[in-house]
Each structure stands twice: as structure tokens, then as C-alpha cells.
Amino acid sequence: MTYPDVLEPIERATRAELDAHQEAALTAITRHAFENAPLVRQQWDAAGLAPSAIKSLADFVAKAPLIDKDDVRRFRDAHNDPSGGMSKLLPGETMSIGTTSGTTGDPTPVPSWIVAPSEIGYSRDIWHIGARPGDFLTHMLFTFRGGHRRRGNAQIGISEICYSIAPEEVARAVDGSLRFRPTVWSMCSTPVLLMLEGYFEKTGVDPIDVFSSYKGAIFGGEPLSGRLKALTDSWGFEMFETTSLGDVAGATECRMHDGFHAYEDIAFIEAIDPVTREPVADGEIGELVVTTLVDRMTPLIRYATGDLAIIDRRPCGCGRNHARFKVMGRASDQILVNGRSILPREIMGLVEVHSETRGALFQIVRTEREMATLRLRVGYDTARLSCTADALRLRLHDQITGALGVPLAVELIDEQELLKLGPPHKIPRVTKA
Numbered sequence: 001m002t003y004p005d006v007l008e009p010i011e012r013a014t015r016a017e018l019d020a021h022q023e024a025a026l027t028a029i030t031r032h033a034f035e036n037a038p039l040v041r042q043q044w045d046a047a048g049l050a051p052s053a054i055k056s057l058a059d060f061v062a063k064a065p066l067i068d069k070d071d072v073r074r075f076r077d078a079h080n081d082p083s084g085g086m087s088k089l090l091p092g093e094t095m096s097i098g099t100t101s102g103t104t105g106d107p108t109p110v111p112s113w114i115v116a117p118s119e120i121g122y123s124r125d126i127w128h129i130g131a132r133p134g135d136f137l138t139h140m141l142f143t144f145r146g147g148h149r150r151r152g153n154a155q156i157g158i159s160e161i162c163y164s165i166a167p168e169e170v171a172r173a174v175d176g177s178l179r180f181r182p183t184v185w186s187m188c189s190t191p192v193l194l195m196l197e198g199y200f201e202k203t204g205v206d207p208i209d210v211f212s213s214y215k216g217a218i219f220g221g222e223p224l225s226g227r228l229k230a231l232t233d234s235w236g237f238e239m240f241e242t243t244s245l246g247d248v249a250g251a252t253e254c255r256m257h258d259g260f261h262a263y264e265d266i267a268f269i270e271a272i273d274p275v276t277r278e279p280v281a282d283g284e285i286g287e288l289v290v291t292t293l294v295d296r297m298t299p300l301i302r303y304a305t306g307d308l309a310i311i312d313r314r315p316c317g318c319g320r321n322h323a324r325f326k327v328m329g330r331a332s333d334q335i336l337v338n339g340r341s342i343l344p345r346e347i348m349g350l351v352e353v354h355s356e357t358r359g360a361l362f363q364i365v366r367t368e369r370e371m372a373t374l375r376l377r378v379g380y381d382t383a384r385l386s387c388t389a390d391a392l393r394l395r396l397h398d399q400i401t402g403a404l405g406v407p408l409a410v411e412l413i414d415e416q417e418l419l420k421l422g423p424p425h426k427i428p429r430v431t432k433a
Contacts, residue, residue: 007319010265011124015313015321018264023057025293026268030054030064033299039075039085040301043067060302061270061279066289068304069247086298117249117266117295122218122242123156124263125252126184128318129240130215133157136182138173140165140192158184170195174210181213188239189221190426191419193228194359207235218242218252221426223327223345225360227352243327245269246290246305247298251325256317259324266294269323271311272304274331282311287331306331333430336370337406344429347376350400356380356392361415364430373407376400377431379415 013021031051033040043065044050054060072084079085131137139160161176163169174196176182200207217232220242232239242252243260248267251260262269271286272279280286288309292300308328315321329343336342344364352360361379378396385392393410401408421427 007128008124011263011320011322013265013321018321019057021265022268022293025265026057026060026291027051027054029291029293029296029299030060030301032296033301036296037086037299037301038079038081039067039071040299042075042085043071057268060268060291064302066272066277066302066304067300068306083298086300117292120266120294121245121249121251121263122186125218125240125242125250126158126186127156128254129184129218131156131158131184135159135184136161136180138177138182138185139163140169140173140185140187140189165189165192167195170199174199174205177210177213183213183215185214185217185237187221187242188217188219190225190228190359190361193232197231207237211235211237214238216240220250222429223348225348225352227349227358227360243307244305246288246300246303248290248292248295248300248303254316254318254320258316259312259326261316261318261320262290262323262325264322267292269311269325271309274308282313285310285328288325288327308334333364335364335366335374335430337374337404338372339370340404340406342374342404342406346404347400350403351378351396353399354392354395355386356384357396357415358384359415361418361427363418363421363428365411366430366432373409374400374404375409375411377411377413377418379413379418381415 034044034051035041047063047065049063049065053063072086075081075085076083126137133156135158137158137160139162141162161180161182163173163176170192196207199205214237216238217240219239224239224241229239240253240255240257241260242250245251245260245262245267249263251262253259254261268291270279270289271282271284272289274287285308288305288307288311290300290303290305292298308331309325310328311323311325313321313323316324329345333344334341342364344362347362347364348360351357351362357378357380359379359381363377365375365377367375376396380389380392387395389412393412397408397410400410418427421431
């Protein structure tokens with residue numbers, strides 16, 4: 001079986017077909033948003049723009065104003081509107097209200113429609129990985145968008161075995177894997193893999209047997225580190241990384257592992273210069289901007305995500321022509337130390353190589369945009385400490401300084417204390433204090 005054989009017709013659409021689909025969908029969603037999302041109406045009125053002025057994709061990119069999460073929060077606070085001006089609840093169609101994780105600020109409420117865009121995408125991803133009707137799926141959903149179960153999985157005939165993200169759940173998930181032999185795990189995260197690693201070390205249970213039925217796992221929350229990728233590879237447990245496509249949907253790798261697929265029947269994506277706010281060409285680094293094409297509950301229009309990304313619209317080896325993108329980091333996480341730009345992903349690989357800090361749990365403490373010294377808070381496993389804490393701190397200091405070439409101050413903290421600072425699946429990588 002070749003990859004295209006498992007794709008829906010819309011996933012196999014040509015570039016011309018996708019462009020035509022998006023142009024028609026943008027016309028419809030912008031009119032709906034203008035009439036039903038007060039924040040969109042406010043922004044477009046301020047720009048002197050009406051939906052009738054948008055007649056092409058080029059018109060939309062050139063004329064439609066940008067919206068970001070701060071705009072949503074300001075509208076929410078000014079108008080006492082929980083949706084931040086992005087939603088008019090539709091009777092009979094609002095299924096639930098969840099929230100984003102709140103890693104970069106306070107959580108943003110997200111109403112869920114009867115057909116949630118994220119569920120459409122994840123159902124395609126799970127099918128692509130190899131799940132089929134009658135299969136079981138291990139389900140550990142973290143805090144994004146609330147609800148524990150995904151209706152989309154039921155629609156394709158897959159039964160979910162649900163667990164919470166907590167240390168006591170690891171033994172249950174392992175037992176469930178051995179009993180029911182699921183084919184996909186969704187979602188894995190750094191803390192989950194660390195808990196699994198510790199469980200296998202403590203019990204002697206064979207991870208290769210545990211994961212022998214799995215055709216893959218969706219991994220999210222933050223980038224998969226090099227050490228954890230090598231670890232899961234040794235278990236025979238293939239990771240498919242996923243990320244948020246703004247707050248519009250999710251985007252996941254295919255088996256090519258060459259970027260996140262943005263399903264372009266669900267969202268229109270573009271990239272802009274973070275400073276000038278002008279469009280940048282595909283293949284260049286820019287801030288990812290996303291517009292929903294289907295979500296009537298939260299019609300985000302030209303939503304500037306804060307993610308630095310490179311967009312690639314060339315055909316993919318999996319059979320799709322839908323765009324892929326690679327995330328370089330968050331614009332808000334980029335800092336300057338003595339004129340050198342640093343992103344958290346550069347530090348991850350330097351921290352995880354030490355046994356005591358193999359979880360790569362760290363934070364950059366940023367007191368201002370440009371600093372003379374890089375300040376790091378690093379979590380360590382007290383049970384694995386093979387020397388004094390000072391000796392570990394000096395070891396980390398020398399290695400990171402040698403790799404990055406900037407002045408550095410390292411603070412060590414029990415990793416369990418660091419994990420308390422964020423939602424269960426990740427911690428904020430950049431903090432002010």
C-alpha cells in the first residue's frame with residue numbers, strides 16, 4: 001500500500017484545487033466573522049474594510065487586518081466577553097467550551113462546534129498513522145481545549161482508552177497497552193515519556209513488548225528532544241510530532257517527518273515579517289498567520305500566532321499537496337544575550353545529555369529583551385544526583401557556555417518543583433522571574 005492510498009480525496013487535492021477551495025471558503029468565513037465575531041467587526045470597521053472588498057486570496061492578504069491573542073484578551077477585559085469577541089454562541093451547535101493551555105498567558109476560552117476543526121485533522125492523522133475501525137487508541141489529552149474525548153475518533157470507528165496525565169496513570173496505561181493492544185497513542189508529551197522511562201527502569205517491564213502493537217504516537221506540547229526521540233526509537237515507538245495551528249486547529253507530521261501538515265481545507269496559512277508585518281515568501285522565516293476556513297464558533301481571521309515558521313507548499317512524499325511548515329520557535333521566546341539570538345530549543349539538547357537533567361526541564365529567566373547574561377533555571381532529578389549540586393551546576397555551566405558562547409548563570413531546582421509551574425504536558429520555557 002502506498003501512502004496516497006490511505007488519503008481522503010481532499011488530502012490528494014492539487015495546488016490549483018486547494019487555492020480555488022480556499023478562495024471560496026475565505027469569502028464565506030469572512031462574511032460570517034464580520035457578522036458574528038464582534039472583535040473581527042471592530043478591527044475591520046477600524047480599517048474601513050467590508051467583506052465585499054475581498055475578492056481573491058491576494059486581496060485578503062493585502063487588506064485584512066491582523067488579530068493576535070492580546071487583541072482577544074483586551075476585548076475580553078473591556079467588554080466582559082469570555083470569548084474575547086471571537087464567538088457568538090449558536091443555539092444547538094455549541095457542544096462545549098474548553099480553553100487553551102495558558103502556557104504563554106492566561107487561558108483563552110475556546111467554544112467547540114459540532115464538527116471541531118482539530119478533530120477533523122487529528123482523525124486524518126490517526127488514520128494516516130495506521131488506526132482502523134475496531135482498533136483501540138490510548139488517549140491522554142492534556143489541557144488544550146478542555147474535553148477528554150475526541151468525537152472524531154468515534155466517527156471513524158476507533159475506541160478510546162482514556163487516562164489522565166499523572167504518575168499513577170502510567171501503570172494503567174502500560175497494562176491497557178498489553179491487554180487491548182492499541183494501534184495509536186494520543187497524546188504523548190515530555191513528562192509522559194519521562195514517566196514511562198522511569199516506570200520501565202523501576203519495574204523491568206519490556207517497553208518493546210508494551211509498544212509492539214502501536215503503529216505510532218502523536219507527540220505534542222513542545223518539540224520532541226533528541227534524547228527522547230532516540231529513546232522512543234529504541235522502544236520501537238514512532239513519534240509523530242504535532243503542534244497548534246494558531247488556535248484554529250492542530251497540525252501533525254506525516255510519515256515523511258518533514259514538517260507539520262496544515263490541512264488547507266481547514267485553514268489558510270501565511271507568514272509575515274515579525275517587525276514590518278509584511279508577507280514573507282515561502283521558504284523564509286516569518287511569523288505564522290492562520291485563518292480558519294470552517295470554524296463558525298471561533299472564526300479567527302488573520303490570527304498572528306507568535307510562532308516563527310518556514311512554510312513549504314511543495315508536494316509531500318506522503319501524497320499530499322497541503323502545505324507543511326517547520327516551527328523555529330516562538331517570537332516571544334527569542335532573546336538576545338550580548339547581541340546573540342537564542343531560542344529555547346538550542347538549550348534543550350545541551351541540558352538533556354546529563355543523567356540528572358535528562359528530562360530537559362529548564363527555563364530562561366528573561367528580565368529584559370536584551371541581556372548581558374543568560375540566566376537559566378534547570379530542573380534536576382534529586383534521585384539521580386551522582387555528585388554535589390554545585391558540581392552539577394558547574395558542569396552544566398561549562399558545557400552550555402562553551403556551546404553558546406555567552407555569559408551564563410545557572411540555578412538548579414528540583415524538577416518536580418519546575419513541573420508545578422505549568423500545565424501537565426509542558427512548562428513555560430521563558431519566564432520573567
